Amino acid sequence: MGAREVGLPARARTDGLPERVTIWEVGARDGLQNESAVVPVEVKLEFLDRLAAAGLGVLEATSFVHPKWVPQLADAEDLLARLTRAEGVSYPVLVPNERGLDRALAAGVRHIAVFGSATESFAKRNLNRTLDEQFAMFEPVVARARAEGLDVRAYVSMCFGDQWEGPVPPAQVAAVGRRLMEMGCSQLSLGDTIGVATPGLVESVIGAVNAAGVPTSRVAVHFHDTYGQALSNTLAALRLGVTTVDSSAGGLGGCPYAESATGNLATEDLVWMLDGLGVETGVDLDKLADTSAWMAERLGRPSPSRVVRALRG
Structure with missing residues (x-):
């Protein structure tokens, strides 16, 4: 892939948006867990180093899900043992249960995430639990953590x-969100796992979450771009006061338990929009595009991100 100079968008600040947004980068976990081939740990480590150098402050590094279910992340302990943590960068990991928490604590992790479901069907397929039973699984994890x-x-x-x-x-x-927050979670990330949300529905769901006692300041959003609505949905959430947005460098990822799920919102596409709106992220788009182009080469296919293709096509 040939590189050319980044053309940054013209800035036009509009009312009703936060001054700054925290990008919760999930590419190294949610992105790479969906690859058909296992990515070498050395590549993952360089990926994380490059993302940190691009200015991303939250890098979800890996998951302690059993390797039988997600073999792409079977190297979690090795990765964390070899990871050079950049100053000021958080490296959370996904923890499914108490055994996963044991592994996380042994690895010196200080920030974890649990992964629940809003529906009965997905709870059974993803967690092998009913909607109510998932809470019994999460309670001791959150309490111990x-x-x-x-x-x-x-x-x-x-x-x-x-x-x-x-x-x-x-x-x-x-x-569901209220019960998880009442356990002691600090933030609630609302996931559009199959990418069917539209801006009006985003407003309805966040409004319901607020009415249940969870303030917008503790809400994050996680959109997939199946129908090309991820940026529109993100903008709707920002106008409601959301200041944390999940995204994946290069648009990597989907969901191994939901076949219709396509990639996550690409971090580059998100940064392009936020830069144009005058919303600060601390991310260097040039370095980020280089990183995703580099990773695309190692995966052997073009990046799904429109911005990466435009800048590094």
């Missing part, structure tokens, strides 16, 4: 639609 001084984030999947159940009532999403 908090007792050890760890910060805990809660993901909720299928918040805007479920491929088996169809539309998901916003009140149901809010009820």
Whole structure:
């Protein structure tokens, strides 16, 4: 891939947006877990180093899901043992259960995330639990993690639609989110796992979550771009006061348990929009595009990100 000079978007600040947005970068975990081939740990480590050098302050590094289910991340302990942590950068990991928490604590992790479901169908397929049973699995994980001084984030999947159940009532999403936050989680990431959300639905779901007692300041959004709506949905969330957005460098990722899920919102596409809106992220788009082009070469295919293709095509 040939590099050429980055043309930054013209800035036009509009009212009603936050001054700064935190990008929660999930490429090294949510992106690479969906690769058909296992990416060497050396490549993952360089990927994380490059992302940190590009100015991203939160890098979800890996997952302690059992290697049987996600063999692409079977090297979690090795990766964390060899990782050079950049100053001021957080490296959270996904923890599915108490055994995963044991592994995270042994690795010296200080920030974890749990991954719940807003629907019965996805809870059964992803967690082998009912909607209610998932909470019994998460409670001891969150309690122990908090007792050890760890910060805990809660993901909720299928918040805007479920491929088996169809539309998901916003009140149901809010009820699940509230229970997770009441356990002691610090942030709630609302996931559009199959990418069916539209801006009006985003407003409805966040409104329901707020009505259930979870303030927007503790809400993050995680959009997939199946129908090309991820940026529109992100902008709707920002106008409601959301200041943390999940994205994946180069648009890597999907969901191994939801076949219709395409890639995550590309971090470059998000940064391009935010730069144009005058919203600060601290991210160097030039370095980020280089990083995603580099990773695309190692994966043997073009980057799904429109911005990466435009700047590094």
